[in-house]
Amino acid sequence: MSTTSYAGNRERIVGIAAELFARNGYHGTGVAELSKAAGLGRGALYHYIGSKETLLYEISKTQVDRMNAHAETLLGSGLETEDLLRGMAKGLLRNIAEHRSEWAVFFREYTALTGENRDRVVAARERYEGYWRQALDRGVADGVLRPVPRLLVKGILGMLNYTYLWFEPDGEVGTDELADAFLDALLDGIRQG
Amino acid sequence: MSTTSYAGNRERIVGIAAELFARNGYHGTGVAELSKAAGLGRGALYHYIGSKETLLYEISKTQVDRMNAHAETLLGSGLETEDLLRGMAKGLLRNIAEHRSEWAVFFREYTALTGENRDRVVAARERYEGYWRQALDRGVADGVLRPVPRLLVKGILGMLNYTYLWFEPDGEVGTDELADAFLDALLDGIRQG
Numbered sequence: 066m067s068t069t070s071y072a073g074n075r076e077r078i079v080g081i082a083a084e085l086f087a088r089n090g091y092h093g094t095g096v097a098e099l100s101k102a103a104g105l106g107r108g109a110l111y112h113y114i115g116s117k118e119t120l121l122y123e124i125s126k127t128q129v130d131r132m133n134a135h136a137e138t139l140l141g142s143g144l145e146t147e148d149l150l151r152g153m154a155k156g157l158l159r160n161i162a163e164h165r166s167e168w169a170v171f172f173r174e175y176t177a178l179t180g181e182n183r184d185r186v187v188a189a190r191e192r193y194e195g196y197w198r199q200a201l202d203r204g205v206a207d208g209v210l211r212p213v214p215r216l217l218v219k220g221i222l223g224m225l226n227y228t229y230l231w232f233e234p235d236g237e238v239g240t241d242e243l244a245d246a247f248l249d250a251l252l253d254g255i256r257q258g
Numbered sequence: 259m260s261t262t263s264y265a266g267n268r269e270r271i272v273g274i275a276a277e278l279f280a281r282n283g284y285h286g287t288g289v290a291e292l293s294k295a296a297g298l299g300r301g302a303l304y305h306y307i308g309s310k311e312t313l314l315y316e317i318s319k320t321q322v323d324r325m326n327a328h329a330e331t332l333l334g335s336g337l338e339t340e341d342l343l344r345g346m347a348k349g350l351l352r353n354i355a356e357h358r359s360e361w362a363v364f365f366r367e368y369t370a371l372t373g374e375n376r377d378r379v380v381a382a383r384e385r386y387e388g389y390w391r392q393a394l395d396r397g398v399a400d401g402v403l404r405p406v407p408r409l410l411v412k413g414i415l416g417m418l419n420y421t422y423l424w425f426e427p428d429g430e431v432g433t434d435e436l437a438d439a440f441l442d443a444l445l446d447g448i449r450q451g
Contacts, residue, residue, distance in 0.1 A: 089285065090283055090284065090285040090286075090367070090370065091283065091285075091286075092282065092283040092284075092285040092286030093283075093284075093285030093286070093370075172365075172366075172423075173365075173367075174283070174366075177283065177286075201448075204448075208450055209449065209450055210448050210449060210450055211448060211450045211451070213439075213443060213448050214431075214439045216431060216436060216439060217439060217440070217443055217448070219420065219421070219424055220417040220418075220420075220439075220440045220443070221417070222420070223416045223417045223418070223419065223420025223421070224413040224414075224416045224417045224420075225416070226416065226420060227412065227413075227415065227416025227417075227419060227420060228412070230365075231412055238407075238409060243409060246406075246407045246409060246410060246413075247410070247413045250406060250410055250413065250444060250447075251443060251444070251447065251448060252447050252449045253447040253449055254443075254444065254445050254446040254447030255394075255403050255404060255406050255410070255444060255445060256402065256403060256404070256445045256446055257401055257402055257403055257404045258404070
């Protein structure tokens with residue numbers, strides 16, 4: 066069995082688990098059900114994954130890591146504040162729209178993670194939040210943004226993250242347009258000038 | 259047994275269930291565990307509640323109904339747009355801070371509701387969203403707000419609802435202050451004027 070097929074199989078199993086966990090809950094999904102959906106015996110499933118918690122960890126960590134890599138690229142690219150914020154928002158909304166099951170599982174179930182798994186996911190989340198803070202701080206330093214309370218970052222992330230619950234990928238409004246609408250409101254306010 | 263003690267017991271059981279569901283998941287909490295935590299036999303538990311799903315329904319519906327009643331009062335009180343929006347945000351953040359387990363269970367687990375239970379909770383949620391839309395529409399009609407995309411309501415609710423995940427009731431910032439900080443950003447934007 067080649068490395069590619071090992072990694073490919075692993076990714077496939079994580080995807081199947083994300084859908085099952087999103088539908089029936091992490092605690093509501095048994096290893097037997099996972100084996101059946103993946104078309105693998107328990108031994109083979111264990112070979113690829115190790116434990117149900119590893120699946121939850123992979124589901125959660127993979128997307129947050131991607132968002133961190135995306136934010137790092139944008140922060141390092143010399144974009145101006147407004148483009149930086151809009152780019153970060155678009156990256157997140159696109160990823161959520163493409164991986165709704167994964168994000169639903171992450172938001173609903175990450176508290177079921179234990180020990181190091183939980184610590185690593187929480188640390189990755191905090192890193193992502195830190196990148197948003199950096200982007201805002203840079204805007205303040207450049208005189209583009211007014212100083213804002215630290216907790217506003219949580220509000221912005223709530224605005225964006227919450228899309229996992231309601232965004233319709235085939236609806237009238239696309240992720241980029243939505244990100245821009247949110248950023249328009251956030252940058253310039255909704256009060257009549 | 260008086261009516262009061264029936265209602266009181268019911269409320270107590272719903273509160274216990276909210277904490278257990280928040281900690282171990284809805285699917286991860288058994289009726290035996292609920293009976294034990296409530297100090298009641300299965301028969302008595304059934305007398306007060308009927309089924310585990312009824313508990314999930316009560317946990318979810320009670321808080322959304324309270325928020326609807328709160329929004330109706332404010333919308334009917336002739337407040338100006340800005341005070342109306344700030345009042346609605348404060349009411350929601352206060353309720354979330356006081357009932358974090360209930361909101362966590364609602365956001366994570368309401369998809370486990372079935373049939374009429376689910377329909378009623380979804381309808382109550384949509385009514386609440388409708389009240390926010392009304393408040394914004396009123397502001398636009400009064401010339402206080404600029405016209406905003408319909409989906410912004412979901413962004414505002416995301417900002418506020420997401421606090422169930424991170425708000426520290428004993429932290430430095432209180433719910434009213436936080437609601438005002440969010441509304442400041444939303445009304446006037448974060449761009450340096």
